[in-house]
Amino acid sequence: MTKTVRFAAEGGPEVLELVDVDLGEPGPGxxxxxxxxxxxxxxxxxxxxxxxxxxxxxxxxxxxxxASGIVEAVGEGVTGFGIGDEVSTVAGFSMRDYGVYGEAAxxxxxxxxxxxxxxxxxxxxxxxxxxxxxxxxIVDEGHVRPGDFVLITAAxxxxxxxTIDVVNHIGAIPIAATRTxxxxxxxxxxxAAHVIVTDDEDIAERTREITAGRGAGFVFDAVxxxxxxxxxxxxxxxxxxxxxxxxxxKETPFPLWYAPTMRMFxxxxxxxNPERLARAEQFVRAGVxxxxxxxxxxxTFDLADIAEAHRYLEANGQFGKVVxxxxx
Amino acid sequence: MTKTVRFAAEGGPEVLELVDVDLGEPGPGxxxxxxxxxxxxxxxxxxxxxxxxxxxxxxxxxxxxxASGIVEAVGEGVTGFGIGDEVSTVAGFSMRDYGVYGEAAxxxxxxxxxxxxxxxxxxxxxxxxxxxxxxxxIVDEGHVRPGDFVLITAAxxxxxxxTIDVVNHIGAIPIAATRTxxxxxxxxxxxAAHVIVTDDEDIAERTREITAGRGAGFVFDAVxxxxxxxxxxxxxxxxxxxxxxxxxxKETPFPLWYAPTMRMFxxxxxxxNPERLARAEQFVRAGVxxxxxxxxxxxTFDLADIAEAHRYLEANGQFGKVVxxxxx
Numbered sequence: 001m002t003k004t005v006r007f008a009a010e011g012g013p014e015v016l017e018l019v020d021v022d023l024g025e026p027g028p029g030x031x032x033x034x035x036x037x038x039x040x041x042x043x044x045x046x047x048x049x050x051x052x053x054x055x056x057x058x059x060x061x062x063x064x065x066x067a068s069g070i071v072e073a074v075g076e077g078v079t080g081f082g083i084g085d086e087v088s089t090v091a092g093f094s095m096r097d098y099g100v101y102g103e104a105a106x107x108x109x110x111x112x113x114x115x116x117x118x119x120x121x122x123x124x125x126x127x128x129x130x131x132x133x134x135x136x137x138i139v140d141e142g143h144v145r146p147g148d149f150v151l152i153t154a155a156x157x158x159x160x161x162x163t164i165d166v167v168n169h170i171g172a173i174p175i176a177a178t179r180t181x182x183x184x185x186x187x188x189x190x191x192a193a194h195v196i197v198t199d200d201e202d203i204a205e206r207t208r209e210i211t212a213g214r215g216a217g218f219v220f221d222a223v224x225x226x227x228x229x230x231x232x233x234x235x236x237x238x239x240x241x242x243x244x245x246x247x248x249x250k251e252t253p254f255p256l257w258y259a260p261t262m263r264m265f266x267x268x269x270x271x272x273n274p275e276r277l278a279r280a281e282q283f284v285r286a287g288v289x290x291x292x293x294x295x296x297x298x299x300t301f302d303l304a305d306i307a308e309a310h311r312y313l314e315a316n317g318q319f320g321k322v323v324x325x326x327x328x
Numbered sequence: 329m330t331k332t333v334r335f336a337a338e339g340g341p342e343v344l345e346l347v348d349v350d351l352g353e354p355g356p357g358x359x360x361x362x363x364x365x366x367x368x369x370x371x372x373x374x375x376x377x378x379x380x381x382x383x384x385x386x387x388x389x390x391x392x393x394x395a396s397g398i399v400e401a402v403g404e405g406v407t408g409f410g411i412g413d414e415v416s417t418v419a420g421f422s423m424r425d426y427g428v429y430g431e432a433a434x435x436x437x438x439x440x441x442x443x444x445x446x447x448x449x450x451x452x453x454x455x456x457x458x459x460x461x462x463x464x465x466i467v468d469e470g471h472v473r474p475g476d477f478v479l480i481t482a483a484x485x486x487x488x489x490x491t492i493d494v495v496n497h498i499g500a501i502p503i504a505a506t507r508t509x510x511x512x513x514x515x516x517x518x519x520a521a522h523v524i525v526t527d528d529e530d531i532a533e534r535t536r537e538i539t540a541g542r543g544a545g546f547v548f549d550a551v552x553x554x555x556x557x558x559x560x561x562x563x564x565x566x567x568x569x570x571x572x573x574x575x576x577x578k579e580t581p582f583p584l585w586y587a588p589t590m591r592m593f594x595x596x597x598x599x600x601n602p603e604r605l606a607r608a609e610q611f612v613r614a615g616v617x618x619x620x621x622x623x624x625x626x627x628t629f630d631l632a633d634i635a636e637a638h639r640y641l642e643a644n645g646q647f648g649k650v651v652x653x654x655x656x
Contacts, residue, residue, distance in 0.1 A: 053585040214524055246584055254582040254590050256552055256574055258383040262582050263589045 004102030010050035039125030041196035060097025092271035124319035146171030204233035296320025332430030338378035354403035367453030390427025454649035474499030532561035624648025
């Protein structure tokens with residue numbers, strides 16, 4: 001029997017329960033992993049709460065995209081992985097089918113990457129998902145170029161910090177937006193060329209100051225909602241706002257007449273496409289080798305404290321990834 | 329003295345007045361035209377009503393972007409035009425500065441093109457603005473390719489009909505959306521490959537039927553507002569909605585998660601850029617030579633009946649351009 005997180009109904013963090021289940025053997029194309037560390041994603045809190053773009057198909061429901069661990073069983077037809085391999089999962093499946101919150105998990109082999117050299121399990125889960133997202137949005141789809149200004153909201157999130165690293169890696173200029181002054185110095189230390197404290201400063205005005213009046217060519221937004229009006233004013237003519245999260249669950253407007261191009265970034269377009277995922281993997285490995293892509297583990301929780309870990313995640317106090325250790 | 333349309337306050341069509349003014353001589357870079365025909369644009373009704381993206385700087389205010397006529401005076405420094413030349417204006421200026429509703433008008437020479445061969449003044453004003461917009465959005469910025477499905481809302485408007493012609497000209501496939509069945513046959517006759525009657529049919533469902541389930545790769549929308557949700561459902565994965573008008577003046581949402589790329593098309597980006605305008609002009613002349621770009625004059629009014637012409641424009645009953653003849 002394996003201790004695994006399940007929830008019997010959508011709701012707050014308290015619906016998460018640690019239960020003993022028999023995972024069985026991996027099916028064709030699947031692996032079973034002994035899990036060492038789990039990286040928490042905002043999407044999982046939304047899936048738990050019933051506010052994600054997809055809902056559980058049945059209850060009790062599974063949860064979790066990102067784990068690092070060791071292969072302990074290999075399903076039929078899987079090539080390239082053997083028992084004992086150190087690996088990580090990426091969000092390349094539906095949580096209606098798979099979930100990695102547990103001491104072990106069955107996952108599709110197509111969503112498994114080899115662990116990064118020189119990083120431990122917690123650092124690895126902190127790194128993969130965030131950097132794949134940053135690469136996918138900024139480089140692969142965004143075509144951001146050296147010298148471009150990139151405005152990043154919720155910059156202290158693990159994706160925000162990864163985006164700062166990716167933007168610097170390619171010679172573009174990261175502008176970090178954060179709500180309060182509390183994290184300003186840490187964002188500068190993390191590589192932000194400029195930090196805008198949105199409780200104290202007008203984001204559009206400050207962005208125009210920083211960019212000599214032109215505005216940011218690319219805005220990467222985790223928040224959505226009414227805030228995109230101000231982001232629209234902060235965007236250069238011909239620029240783009242890419243929304244990848246919805247911390248604000250209220251309606252998002254398309255601000256007519258002066259609206260820049262607006263797009264959603266969907267990480268599944270990358271993780272479910274083997275060619276794109278392979279390129280993303282190469283890019284992330286290159287940044288890790290160069291030392292420019294740094295894992296940011298904010299805090300670790302024990303698996304038994306998963307509800308508390310979700311509460312902490314949703315309080316938005318973190319600087320980097322919230323990680324759960326599963327002992328594997 | 330020249331009979332010219334002015335309005336002393338923003339409001340309904342009744343604010344438009346025909347008054348005698350002394351236009352004076354054109355300044356540096358300007359021409360004075362004897363006006364033969366004026367093409368009415370939705371933007372002018374919005375400018376009159378105070379709902380356009382810019383408002384009059386002073387009253388009485390001028391109005392009007394599109395006129396055909398004959399050069400009767402040439403300002404300092406203008407080259408390439410002489411007295412007696414047959415020309416047309418395009419929307420390459422602000423109505424805070426210039427307006428062509430009148431028997432004569434002073435306009436910037438940069439916004440003047442030579443008349444199209446073989447077309448009379450009414451046909452010429454019906455053609456230029458609509459086809460420049462269709463070219464700019466579909467070809468120059470939109471990069472629509474042969475075989476692409478293009479969904480066109482308000483398809484009976486002059487821009488809608490021009491878009492059908494442009495889409496066919498490049499080998500793409502126009503799907504026309506119209507509210508009632510009244511104009512369905514005329515849209516098919518005008519070259520629409522498919523017509524969706526939105527009062528009777530679900531636009532997303534019908535578009536998916538027509539496109540073998542994929543949705544339209546490009547949606548060109550004159551309406552905005554809540555309707556973009558259904559358009560989003562009608563758009564293919566990776567596709568784009570380009571909004572160029574706001575017949576619906578209510579808030580426009582950006583429909584998160586499944587939203588395609590959304591952009592505004594702003595014709596000024598083309599008309600105020602001499603290189604882009606020159607390319608657009610060549611494209612439109614090529615289509616007119618080929619016979620694939622056809623002027624669509626819906627109805628003509630006398631200049632004295634300008635208020636009635638605006639009322640007719642705003643009733644949305646037209647099929648093509650509403651034209652005002654000014655006798656020049």
